[in-house]
Amino acid sequence: MNRSIASGVFSVVSAKVIVLVVTAVSTPLLYRFLGASAFGDYAFLLSVFAIYMIFVSSGITDGVRKFLAEDRNAANWSEHVVGFYFRLAIVLAAVGSLLLVAAAQFGIVALAFGDELTIYFYALAVLVLTAQFRDYARKTLMGFGLERYSEPLKVLDKLGFVVVAIPLVYVGYGVMGALAGHLFASALVAAVGLVLVHRRISLSCLFSRPTKRFPRAEMLTFNSMSIVLVFLLMSLYHIDIVMLQRFAESSDVGNYRAALTLAEFLWFVPLALQTVYVHSTSELWSNNRHRKITELASRTTRYTFLLTAVMAVGLAALADIAVPLYFGSEAEPAVTPLLLLLPGALGFALARPILAVSQGNGTLRYPVAATGTAAVINVSLNAALIPRYGMHGAAIATSVGYGTMFAFHCWSARLVGFNPLADARLGQVTVTTVLAAIPIVALSMAIPNQLLALAVVPPVGFVIFLVFALLTGALDPAEPFEILAAFPDPIGSRADSVHSRLEGRLSGDTTRNWLQNLLFVAGLSLLVSGLALGILDASI
Template sequence: MGFVTIPVLFRLLGPSGFGDYAFLLSVFAIYMIFVSSWITDGVRTFLAEDRPTSDREPYVIGFYLRLAVLSALTGAFVLFLGSRNGFVATLFGEEYTTYFYGLALLVISVQFQSYSRKTLLGLGLERHSDALSVLNNVVFVVAAVPLVYLGFGVSGALAGYALSSIVCGIVGLALIHGRVSLSSVFRIPPREFPRKKMLTSASTSVALLFLLASLYHIDIVMLQQFRESSAVGNYRAALFLAEFLWFVPIALQTAYVVPTSDLWSRNRLDEITALASKTTRYTLLLTAAVAVVIAALADVAVPIYFGPDATPAIGPALLLLPGALGFALARPVLAISRGEGTLRYPVLATAGAAGINVALNYLLIPRYGMHGAAFATTIGYGSMFVFHWLSAQQIGFDPLADARLVRVAATTAFAAVPTFALATVVTNPWLALLLVPPFGLLVHLVFAVLTGAIEPAEPFGVLAELPSPAGSQAELIRERLEGVNGDLTVVGWFQSMLFLAGVTLLLSGVLLATFGPDTGVPIFG
């Protein structure tokens, strides 16, 4: 939904309006960490822990619902008061005062949406919680896009956000009521009820969430203070393009990270290391492939996707790609580290990256604008993996044990040459968008097997999960290739690299000679 909606909003709002919208959402996201996260994290944790003894469920739900109401009203009042007394105008500008009145109302609606979703997760009703996420996105699109189109601008987008939150909050509370009566909000817990523990248990988690939120949003907030809104809008478009890289690690951490809690409970550090390093290798391979394709197509993809007004976003997007790649590698490592239960080292690691990010943004944005923000953020993002690799070693596992970094780097370098060559010779932008992504990903996969970055059987192991007949045929091939591996001597591996370099140059030369701009081939003209 975001893939479809973001460019529509960018075109309708324009770079300046989209920049205001992005800035407001960034401020709101950071603010809600203190209003909501300690409650939603707590209710999910305590409900999950107490699920075997469900007699405490009503007290937990009622206790946190009372806190959610109190915190939402307090948070909304603070924003209302800040808008009323001129503090918002002094800090951000007079034009944002009206928007912050809207954010005050948004605090209440989003609070109940977040509370209901996390409560459903704590009750083990993931299917309902996930459905609410989908419903939230759908209602937002249905409400916000028409309002913006009709001329309500940023206020229309915020109204759509509020409406989607209200709908999901109501539906979520109704689903909770079907499991545990919401009248429990009026029930007084017994004396032995752990109120103090429930109030303070999420403090470390909230600190981690705040540091992560600063990495996501502080560059946008600071850029708004030093540059016009159009620069903020183009920079947010560049960020959205770079964030495409995070689809791969999110999918991989869903597939691989979930079992780690059980491994931690049994102290199976060798298995955790094997799982983490395999996840790192797959994330690096796939994310690097996507990064190469995006970099090769940035000049044509950005104007087509966001419109010609987004052309200034191309430079920052290219600067952000290396950092987004580093952050992509850090995400599964952070998730595995959190499974251990002790957040001390993950918090310190994230604090190190967040500190670098804030310092560099403060130094570079006033002078270099959104390019300075992109460079600062890419360093901050990239440092996430370095810090979390060190954190993982302190915890007891090594995400680089079988990452095969040299082979993955060689794969990316070899695959990038023909990918960029094809993007260069295909001058029709729509044809380039059609041909370059599958070609680049296929070449990347072939070189990954040839360099030994992945075993020949591994891709077929993934395809074997497909339904028959494709899955069964892939499984047969996987079984035949199971004994084949990519282990080579140093000399043999070096010879293979020379051979692959020759193949790469030959393939690129053929593409340029056959389909170059001076050959007159109509389909590429």
């Protein structure tokens, strides 16, 4: 990973960590203030809105960041790209908003979803406008490589939502109060974002007309394929919520959404990588650096597997404690769906960066085919299992759909022209996960105090996982510092110094053998300790 890509990842990850913390605080408050039933209605509305916005904005946001990043040798290329997509954003936002108003006014919403939800679609119609320009501004900044601006806007969006929505929901405005928070935040971010874009490229480009050689057909083709891809991708996120609303109580939808919220915490780093890689790898593809792309993708797959696996193991070990403590005792039914969702969430996490690299190539027919196959499996299983098994059936179906994404996108990547498994070390990472899970789960079971378990298990579990990763060869001793060395100073320079010293000390066979023996003893001790704790806990 070169320094420019790593800097973008660092900016995105930093913002996502802040957003994750704010979300972690605000979501249980919303759940408690709304109650499981109203929270289910709120989750359903956001799922419908997310699917609807695919047709309004996804082609625009993906297209503007891809084609800006290419920086072709054409006169006023950036101005024409920004202006082309700005005009398209205005037209689609206006049409999308009017269609929602018409659907609510003429009873289509009431017929499809019930009279009680109709009023909320007027708020969603306004949200179409603000969300369109929020996303356009952020993705335009990303296309210019300005993650240092685009990512703080995401933080501003989340904070603006929380500042408005939580008080309104608390005083009794319910779902409409939560939607008002989204309206305020998206309008604020759209205004600030467009000002930042204007500082880089004057928005008067809205009125400029590019030459006949401007690749409108190529852009519109990419937009169309992006819409199909994002629709299939978002169906994996939201179709379970929409179908569950049809066959189950709103409280079940709310608890299932709570389980999904926790499972999706596994994605914050893969999402950051996916966000950056679309436009960053576009430049690598345009320069035909296929070997670099394969190296980047395969190492990213391995690091994503390691990081997501340790989080999944820790979350599974603490699920009985974390869910009721986080959401309240009303959310205890969410524990089982969460456990069922975790394996699939892990597979989806692995697929995300691979998909982004494929998108950077611009050849979307293979990613669309891979995502479409997984989406068909997901919809079919949800249709078969939800009517009979409710939210547990939705969790199983969605987990399988998520999990197949990794396999299908590995196949897609080979057809696009890179190998995401070249240095993935899937066997070593899988063995690491299985071995580390034993002492981590046993430790969580052996600590009777819930708060103490939440404080002890995550850091100790991470150390246990790291030891097994080094023992199995899933991670080389110097690699963590090599990764950090690519990030901006002062982190980069200090990590690079440590990496160089560590590489020098590990260059001799004697030193390597000594380290391997030490790790073997440590790993064996942890495994035996885990088994002993499990046996002791079972006997008690």
